[in-house]
Amino acid sequence: MRLTGERRIGGADTFSLLAMARGTGGQTASTISLMIEAGGHTARRRPDRADRGRHVRIVGSHCPPFATVELAGDIAHLRVAAPPVRISDHLPLQVAGVDPREPRRERSVAFAGEAVAGEAGVLGAPARTAKRDELAGRGQALGRIHRRGRAARGSEHAQEKKEPRHLAKGTGAPRCRFRSCLPGRQRAGELLPRYRLIVLLVLASSACKPPPEAETSASLASAERGRLAIERAGCAACHTIEGIAWPEGKTAPALAGLDRRGLIAGKLSARPDVLAAFVRDAPSLVPGTAMPAMPLTQAEALDVAAFLYANGS
Amino acid sequence: MLEGWPPPILDPAGPYAWPVSLLSWVLLAMAGAVLVVVVAALWLALFGSKRARARVGGTNIVWLGGIVFPAVVLTALLIYGLTLTASLSDRIRGDEMRVRVTGEMWWWRVAYLGDDGEPTTHDANELHIPVGEPVVLELESADVIHSFWVPRLSGKLDMIPGRRNLMRIQADQSGVFGGQCAEYCGGPHALMGFVVVAHEPADFARLMEARQTRESAPPPQADPRGAGLFASAGCAACHRIAGTDANGLAGPDLTHVGSRRTVGGGILPNNRGTLMGWIANSQAIKPNNRMPPYVVLPAEDLQAITSYLEAQR
Numbered sequence: 112m113r114l115t116g117e118r119r120i121g122g123a124d125t126f127s128l129l130a131m132a133r134g135t136g137g138q139t140a141s142t143i144s145l146m147i148e149a150g151g152h153t154a155r156r157r158p159d160r161a162d163r164g165r166h167v168r169i170v171g172s173h174c175p176p177f178a179t180v181e182l183a184g185d186i187a188h189l190r191v192a193a194p195p196v197r198i199s200d201h202l203p204l205q206v207a208g209v210d211p212r213e214p215r216r217e218r219s220v221a222f223a224g225e226a227v228a229g230e231a232g233v234l235g236a237p238a239r240t241a242k243r244d245e246l247a248g249r250g251q252a253l254g255r256i257h258r259r260g261r262a263a264r265g266s267e268h269a270q271e272k273k274e275p276r277h278l279a280k281g282t283g284a285p286r287c288r289f290r291s292c293l294p295g296r297q298r299a300g301e302l303l304p305r306y307r308l309i310v311l312l313v314l315a316s317s318a319c320k321p322p323p324e325a326e327t328s329a330s331l332a333s334a335e336r337g338r339l340a341i342e343r344a345g346c347a348a349c350h351t352i353e354g355i356a357w358p359e360g361k362t363a364p365a366l367a368g369l370d371r372r373g374l375i376a377g378k379l380s381a382r383p384d385v386l387a388a389f390v391r392d393a394p395s396l397v398p399g400t401a402m403p404a405m406p407l408t409q410a411e412a413l414d415v416a417a418f419l420y421a422n423g424s
Numbered sequence: 425m426l427e428g429w430p431p432p433i434l435d436p437a438g439p440y441a442w443p444v445s446l447l448s449w450v451l452l453a454m455a456g457a458v459l460v461v462v463v464a465a466l467w468l469a470l471f472g473s474k475r476a477r478a479r480v481g482g483t484n485i486v487w488l489g490g491i492v493f494p495a496v497v498l499t500a501l502l503i504y505g506l507t508l509t510a511s512l513s514d515r516i517r518g519d520e521m522r523v524r525v526t527g528e529m530w531w532w533r534v535a536y537l538g539d540d541g542e543p544t545t546h547d548a549n550e551l552h553i554p555v556g557e558p559v560v561l562e563l564e565s566a567d568v569i570h571s572f573w574v575p576r577l578s579g580k581l582d583m584i585p586g587r588r589n590l591m592r593i594q595a596d597q598s599g600v601f602g603g604q605c606a607e608y609c610g611g612p613h614a615l616m617g618f619v620v621v622a623h624e625p626a627d628f629a630r631l632m633e634a635r636q637t638r639e640s641a642p643p644p645q646a647d648p649r650g651a652g653l654f655a656s657a658g659c660a661a662c663h664r665i666a667g668t669d670a671n672g673l674a675g676p677d678l679t680h681v682g683s684r685r686t687v688g689g690g691i692l693p694n695n696r697g698t699l700m701g702w703i704a705n706s707q708a709i710k711p712n713n714r715m716p717p718y719v720v721l722p723a724e725d726l727q728a729i730t731s732y733l734e735a736q737r
Contacts, residue, residue, distance in 0.1 A: 348701030
């Protein structure tokens with residue numbers, strides 16, 4: 112799993128955040144969009160106990176906040192308040208470019224991601240200091256990663272290809288001055304990132320469904336006409352239909368989630384045009400059915416089918 | 425849901441409805457005007473200048489605003505209201521067409537009366553009247569108190585067990601006018617609807633003549649299997665069809681069920697689907713009504729009975 116591209120971070124006062132992003136795997140960068148809000152640290156202060164319990168909210172673009180994690184100076188104190196997710200790997204993630212003098216400002220930062228091996232729980236409460244140091248060492252190398260990230264920024268959602276599989280660790284690289292990796296406003300000679308906060312981002316990315324295709328107003332109008340036709344014809348005398356408050360007939364099958372159902376009346380292919388023909392004259396298509404021909408015009412029948420397929424899915 | 429039901433209540437279509445509607449509007453306007461005066465006085469008392477507050481604080485204002493003003497306004501309204509609605513309680517001439525409407529739990533028994541006051545033809549849940557002529561309704565109840573209300577044609581009048589209340593209705597235009605039981609009568613009271621159909625006088629005369637002939641004539645040609653099932657499945661125990669052995673009086677008369685506008689007591693449009701759905705499981709449509717569900721009938725039996733009933737016009 113790789114993450115790359117421009118994202119936003121707001122309110123954090125750290126110079127860099129080494130974020131461990133955990134994902135369910137197979138997720139491409141284009142489907143993950145983060146906003147990290149970390150609040151309230153004063154700069155030039157070592158993270159201490161007071162930092163524990165600061166909340167980091169991670170907001171997805173199409174999905175509700177999928178995780179709330181606590182921000183702490185020591186990875187051992189990370190606590191994840193998110194539904195359990197299957198974790199196949201995690202990766203360090205650089206979030207850079209927060210001006211220390213504008214701690215509340217939101218700005219674009221770059222991500223650079225690198226997959227590392229790991230299993231769920233490795234970074235939980237029993238994490239070792241050694242592990243932390245290792246991660247911190249990686250964090251120190253972020254400058255390099257970030258430069259690569261910037262190189263790839265042109266195609267924001269493209270998957271980062273040039274990323275090394277593992278960061279050079281223990282290289283003893285000096286703290287990055289971010290001369291090249293901070294956004295333009297950040298001038299050279301800025302303070303070094305003094306602290307690195309480790310943020311564990313749990314990406315319950317499986318909850319991220321691509322947004323449904325926008326329905327056209329024409330099909331919505333058709334569905335609304337269909338609903339009125341259903342009321343006029345009294346279909347609900349036999350069928351319980353989502354969106355029709357009364358009656359809730361029980362003689363025939365309930366009509367919810369038709370778009371996920373196969374076969375109409377156990378026989379016909381599940382297509383709106385077939386459904387329209389069926390509601391107009393069921394006995395001719397399915398001899399012996401109790402469903403009678405209904406007094407609907409062809410246009411009304413198509414509207415009814417549009418309503419039923421749009422409804423209750 | 426049937427179109428036009430529940431009926432609109434401030435859309436009069438006859439001489440016995442518009443005074444009610446007009447009076448409602450006048451009362452609403454007067455109440456609105458009084459509210460404005462009261463709120464203005466209150467505003468003055470709270471926020472007005474000293475002089476204004478002294479002016480609204482004296483004894484005079486109590487006499488004028490608290491006693492004289494209401495007495496005059498309410499008396500004027502009372503006189504106006506009584507004058508306006510005087511025509512509603514005019515003496516009944518005695519030569520009007522008479523129909524006996526009996527409230528039952530939860531439907532309406534309709535009997536058109538001859539000159540001798542005896543029923544000439546029967547129906548249920550639907551009343552046919554000629555345009556432009558007053559029709560006198562004998563309102564009775566078979567069980568509990570119901571209230572007859574066709575808002576576009578008249579005010580409400582209770583149907584009280586043991587009493588016969590007389591009400592006039594008249595439609596100034598042809599059309600279909602919805603009605604509704606307006607006194608809670610238990611269970612599915614809210615689903616105790618009614619329909620008045622106003623015909624041009626010539627059409628109405630033809631209709632009545634046909635119906636009176638039908639009372640003593642053999643039933644129309646219909647699905648013989650359906651006729652057999654109607655008898656053997658038990659329908660005939662509660663329903664009557666003129667000219668057949670079906671002679672039950674507990675439920676609605678079905679002699680003209682095929683030509684009715686509605687199914688289930690003025691609540692659903694009448695078509696093959698709703699009629700079949702009602703027979704199969706009326707309890708899902710109008711819970712606790714007194715017709716048992718016939719869920720055991722196979723599709724072909726339902727179809728046969730429905731065909732038979734559709735032919736009863």
